[in-house]
Amino acid sequence: MAVSFFIRNKKAKIATLFARIRSKAKDIDIKASTLLEVDVLAWEKSQESAIKRKNYRNDKNNKDFFNKLDLIEKTLNNILDSDTNVTNELVNKRIYEIVYAEQIAAEKERAEAEAKALEEEQATNFNGFIAQFIHECETGKRKKKGGTTNISPGTIKSYKGFQSQFKAYQETRLKVIDFEDLTIEFYNDFRLFLTDKEYSPNTIARMVKICKTICYAAEQLKLMDAANVRFGFDVIYKDVDNVYLTEERIQELYEYDLSNRPAWEKIKDVFVVGCLTGQRVSDYKRINAKMIVTLTDGNKYIKLKQEKTGNIVYIPLDYRVAAILDKYNGALPKVYDQKINDHIKEIGEALGWTEIVELDEQRGAMEYTAKKRFCDLLKTHTCRRSLATNMYKAGASLSSIMAITGHSSEQQLKTYLKLDESEKSMIAAKESYFTKLRIAK
Incomplete structure (x- = not known):
């Protein structure tokens, strides 16, 4: 050599x-x-x-x-x-x-000097505070609310996304927005700006939520009074009709032989683990045998600290998850999120999951009904919805589901329960009122 x-x-x-x-x-x-x-x-x-x-x-x-x-x-x-x-x-x-060692060292020194100056100089306007807020998140100076856990890279990325849109809004409207300008009029106009860019209602809601988060942080430092923000900046999420995999389809996927397609097989196995654990993709991709513990009831669980919230959850170890971990010597294969999103659609198509699903969608101010194949709606987040919905169909309480998924509120969890009207009616038929009646067979 x-x-x-x-x-x-x-x-x-x-x-x-x-x-x-x-x-x-x-x-x-x-x-x-x-x-x-x-x-x-x-x-x-x-x-x-x-x-x-x-x-x-x-x-x-x-x-x-x-x-x-x-x-x-x-x-x-x-x-x-x-x-x-x-x-x-x-x-x-x-x-x-x-x-370019000298140039790299000089640039690093310059960046560190800027960062130090940013830390020492308290921002006095809203744009400056946004930059300071994001910088403190990146350096770990600012932690998650009420804890010592660092803010996740994904959350920081979403903060930067807001910063970019807020900058674009100011450039378009030819004005600079400071603390005193964060009024109801601004809120309505900012939503209109995002709507005109044809963002979905949930993207707009996320931008408003981030804006409120940053305003509350500024209020703690006595830089502003966030009363307008607290009571007037409504975060309006729209329920999205996403699909989920039934228990039967999860089993069908688990048993699907893809030994002749190694790349697909890895994605299939990781996806099945996601459907049987109900975690976010950042969490279910890193599940491994070292996380398995036995609790006092004698059963095995996956003990996992969620990356986004820092919460610790105990997930009952499904035999299929155990088998998949054994297959890969205790650690799931490394796969990229985008590859999962791409190939799980192709796998669903190969399995014949091609029935047409009607969805109510909105882009900007336009609402319409879209028709898409079931397989084309599969993505990394389908796993989390699948476990929550299947547990609910089986009669689990919302609090029990939350103990597994780690959702912070029942309202938040309910957006994950993807049941059609017939499924909701069959669950209702199990309620005490109907069990006293003789329902026709």
């Missing part, structure tokens, strides 16, 4: 030097730019003999060049000697870090 250097364009006067990383044992042959330029004629002459190479290296004008080149060679050889998976991306990344 070795690292060598060469010039591709020998006809040029000045050319970029390239590195070649080879290892027959590991079947590696990668060519990458060193990002360093050389005088072609001088370089080619230096390669004619050991003495010329030595003289070329000892030239004081080449000192910085060879310091970087030597470090590139040493670093790449160390990577080859290690168990690291050597890729083009990794090689290019390491070279960039070496060649």
